[in-house]
Amino acid sequence: MAEKTDSDSRKLLRRLRDTLAEEGEGQERLDNITHLIADSMGTDVCSIYLLRDADTLELCATEGLNPESVHQTRLRIGEGLVGRVAREASPMNTGDATAERGFRYMPETGEENFTSFLGVPIQRLGETLGVLVVQSRDGREHSEDEVYALEVVAMVLAEMAELGAFVGEGEALAAPHQRQILFRGGVGQEGAAIGHVLLHEPRVVVTNPVADDPVVENKRLHDAMDTLRGHVDDMLSVAMGTAGEEHMKVLEAYRMFANSRGWVRRMEEDIERGLSAEAAVEKEQSAVRARMGRVPDPYLRERLHDLDDLSNRLLRILTGQGGTGEAGSVENPILVARNIGPGELLDYGRDLKGVVLEEGSVGSHAAIVARALAIPLVIHAERITAEALNGDQIIVDGDQGLVHLRPEETVAHAFRDKMAMQAKAQERYSSIRSKPARTRDGVTIGLHMNAGLMADLPSLEGSGAEGVGLFRTELQFLTRSTVPRRGDLAALYGRVMDAAKGRKVVFRTLDIGSDKVLPYMKRVDEPNPALGWRAIRVGLDKPGVMRMQLQALIRGAAGRPLAVMFPFVAQFEEFKEARGLLLEQIERERALGHVLPEGVEIGAMLETPSLAFAPRQFFELADFISIGGNDLKQFFFAADRENELVRRRYDTLNVSFLTFLEQIVARCAETGTTLSFCGEDAGRPIEALCFAAIGLRTLSMRPASIGPVKHLLRRVDLAEARAVIDTARASGAQSVRPAVMDWLARQT
Numbered sequence: 144m145a146e147k148t149d150s151d152s153r154k155l156l157r158r159l160r161d162t163l164a165e166e167g168e169g170q171e172r173l174d175n176i177t178h179l180i181a182d183s184m185g186t187d188v189c190s191i192y193l194l195r196d197a198d199t200l201e202l203c204a205t206e207g208l209n210p211e212s213v214h215q216t217r218l219r220i221g222e223g224l225v226g227r228v229a230r231e232a233s234p235m236n237t238g239d240a241t242a243e244r245g246f247r248y249m250p251e252t253g254e255e256n257f258t259s260f261l262g263v264p265i266q267r268l269g270e271t272l273g274v275l276v277v278q279s280r281d282g283r284e285h286s287e288d289e290v291y292a293l294e295v296v297a298m299v300l301a302e303m304a305e306l307g308a309f310v311g312e313g314e315a316l317a318a319p320h321q322r323q324i325l326f327r328g329g330v331g332q333e334g335a336a337i338g339h340v341l342l343h344e345p346r347v348v349v350t351n352p353v354a355d356d357p358v359v360e361n362k363r364l365h366d367a368m369d370t371l372r373g374h375v376d377d378m379l380s381v382a383m384g385t386a387g388e389e390h391m392k393v394l395e396a397y398r399m400f401a402n403s404r405g406w407v408r409r410m411e412e413d414i415e416r417g418l419s420a421e422a423a424v425e426k427e428q429s430a431v432r433a434r435m436g437r438v439p440d441p442y443l444r445e446r447l448h449d450l451d452d453l454s455n456r457l458l459r460i461l462t463g464q465g466g467t468g469e470a471g472s473v474e475n476p477i478l479v480a481r482n483i484g485p486g487e488l489l490d491y492g493r494d495l496k497g498v499v500l501e502e503g504s505v506g507s508h509a510a511i512v513a514r515a516l517a518i519p520l521v522i523h524a525e526r527i528t529a530e531a532l533n534g535d536q537i538i539v540d541g542d543q544g545l546v547h548l549r550p551e552e553t554v555a556h557a558f559r560d561k562m563a564m565q566a567k568a569q570e571r572y573s574s575i576r577s578k579p580a581r582t583r584d585g586v587t588i589g590l591h592m593n594a595g596l597m598a599d600l601p602s603l604e605g606s607g608a609e610g611v612g613l614f615r616t617e618l619q620f621l622t623r624s625t626v627p628r629r630g631d632l633a634a635l636y637g638r639v640m641d642a643a644k645g646r647k648v649v650f651r652t653l654d655i656g657s658d659k660v661l662p663y664m665k666r667v668d669e670p671n672p673a674l675g676w677r678a679i680r681v682g683l684d685k686p687g688v689m690r691m692q693l694q695a696l697i698r699g700a701a702g703r704p705l706a707v708m709f710p711f712v713a714q715f716e717e718f719k720e721a722r723g724l725l726l727e728q729i730e731r732e733r734a735l736g737h738v739l740p741e742g743v744e745i746g747a748m749l750e751t752p753s754l755a756f757a758p759r760q761f762f763e764l765a766d767f768i769s770i771g772g773n774d775l776k777q778f779f780f781a782a783d784r785e786n787e788l789v790r791r792r793y794d795t796l797n798v799s800f801l802t803f804l805e806q807i808v809a810r811c812a813e814t815g816t817t818l819s820f821c822g823e824d825a826g827r828p829i830e831a832l833c834f835a836a837i838g839l840r841t842l843s844m845r846p847a848s849i850g851p852v853k854h855l856l857r858r859v860d861l862a863e864a865r866a867v868i869d870t871a872r873a874s875g876a877q878s879v880r881p882a883v884m885d886w887l888a889r890q891t
């Protein structure tokens with residue numbers, strides 16, 4: 144076969160485009176395409192295999208093989224040469240197919256006559272949709288140029304499949320973005336929701352993969368590259384001086400790619416072949432994504448990620464598509480994103496029903512906002528942004544870390560039933576809303592709620608919480624590009640207290656640092672951020688922001704009682720210093736003639752085991768102590784709360800942990816120090832019951848947990864529960880959970 148020139152390739156693409164533009168059913172189009180390719184490449188055979196389901200390829204059209212085998216011949220991914228092309232997502236070119244590893248003869252197709260084989264994956268943005276094959280009798284091996292030309296054709300086919308050119312041809316062709324997919328991710332925030340996908344960055348749709356004039360397309364590409372370079376330079380100058388080393392490294396990599404001749408040259412070649420500028424970007428992006436899946440080295444994978452991100456930006460510039468989604472555009476929106484910043488997430492407002500991220504972590508800013516918005520969050524849902532389309536039905540099961548995309552009706556139905564049952568239970572809880580959480584043997588447990596946004600406050604009424612046991616103050620700092628002003632903070636804190644209508648609000652000072660970096664804070668790269676420079680450590684070393692926040696709290700109180708607690712105190716001295724800072728600010732405010740709070744309670748969060756062993760004087764000086772169980776547990780078991788591999792490894796009701804908590808209860812009892820527990824575990828009914836049984840009298844939790852926790856507490860005899868726990872402990876059990884569950888099951 145003669146060397147094909149670029150204009151041959153362009154001619155083929157143009158004929159392909161015209162064929163696709165004709166009216167007709169999907170099958171007819173596919174038949175025309177195989178005919179067209181075989182004809183213009185001078186091969187005996189051209190076949191299209193498409194994915195029928197995640198593991199099966201089906202012969203969907205052929206020119207040259209036995210027509211009877213269409214829709215009959217099926218292969219598993221990895222099976223035969225075609226299956227191998229799909230699995231490896233890279234071309235296979237041989238003059239002697241029978242000699243190749245994995246060759247599998249399929250008698251029904253009559254392919255024994257064809258020794259030459261060239262197969263290329265049909266893929267869009269790294270997602271394999273099928274395989275395009277040409278075969279011949281003459282034993283030729285195809286030139287690099289021909290391989291490339293066929294790849295370009297496959298790219299256009301993938302693009303057309305995306306646009307629905309083959310829809311109507313059965314499951315195989317409808318495969319992309321139609322079938323149900325289950326994602327197993329991690330729990331970012333518990334809860335459940337059903338709704339519709341709202342993509343944070345909607346997929347760019349390329350409607351014109353084939354272009355007539357390469358000169359025009361080249362100019363478009365170069366103009367877009369210029370704009371992209373400008374964007375990268377802007378990002379670099381904004382980040383200079385404030386971003387950490389990691390962030391700067393990423394931006395430097397962006398700049399390097401944006402100036403990479405190799406990348407541009409490959410796209411120019413694609414354009415020469417007849418692709419439009421955007422299709423050329425996508426073709427190279429697909430190759431990058433395919434490589435991403437194969438590269439084991441994490442550093443290289445990250446760099447490929449960067450290039451992928453840059454390609455997205457380039458596509459948006461070229462197509463003018465982009466911007467972020469709008470919550471109002473779909474019903475019951477569930478946001479799907481690769482990752483998202485806290486400000487962006489808050490911008491979507493309270494309409495969001497849930498969030499699904501490809502990346503993210505339990506302690507990420509997005510997770511903090513999701514927690515504040517009380518919506519389920521699933522993290523590490525790999526590849527969901529490639530699979531989900533705006534408006535797709537989606538179920539977020541934040542309790543299990545599962546996401547059902549385009550669920551079958553039976554699944555959706557079962558899920559709706561489950562949610563209806565939960566709603567019914569919530570209704571049941573509303574009947575006990577104004578009743579105390581008093582156990583059968585007459586012990587009353589104070590139930591408070593955790594909050595972080597002004598918008599959380601209405602839940603005080605609805606949930607029946609006695610007050611706010613933990614007001615996380617990070618959000619107002621995380622969602623801005625500069626340090627919030629004292630006056631604004633004071634006004635906000637004042638409004639929070641107004642909304643609480645005299646109920647107590649415990650404000651926790653800024654818990655920030657290490658992984659929770661403020662956009663305007665100079666980042667310090669730390670080898671072990673969870674054990675690093677965070678919370679009170681930052682506040683004491685650089686007290687400017689903490690002083691300002693304390694002043695804002697005093698002013699916000701405007702003569703009312705004020706309760707402040709300091710996070711992550713590890714030793715007495717830190718508490719003394721922080722407390723001293725607050726007292727200093729009170730004196731300062733007094734000197735300035737401002738109204739002082741009616742009384743100030745100063746507490747510490749007990750989040751590191753060391754504080755439990757602090758001198759007695761610490762317990763005497765602290766007005767109250769709140770156990771931050773999320774952190775305390777991670778340090779007690781040395782198991783990172785953000786690491787999916789270990790975070791559920793140790794049960795909160797593990798005997799060692801419960802005994803440790805009990806010792807804290809005892810130490811506080813000795814000095815008469817008020818003690819509460821405000822980690823996530825307080826909102827889990829069984830855990831809450833056990834905490835109450837070992838002597839905790841105040842718990843602070845998500846508003847939605849108050850009903851279930853109260854419901855259980857009101858049903859039990861605490862002394863009996865205590866006896867069950869003690870017996871389990873004495874038996875050598877690792878966790879008291881089985882015994883407590885068993886006992887509860889026997890209750891009426």
Ligand code: PEP
Pocket residue numbers: 613615654750770771772773774775821822823
């Ligand atoms: C905790 O650690 O339990 C806690 C309440 O604080 P945060 O989850 O904000 O770290």
Ligand code: MG
Pocket residue numbers: 710750771773774
């Ligand atoms: Mg904490």
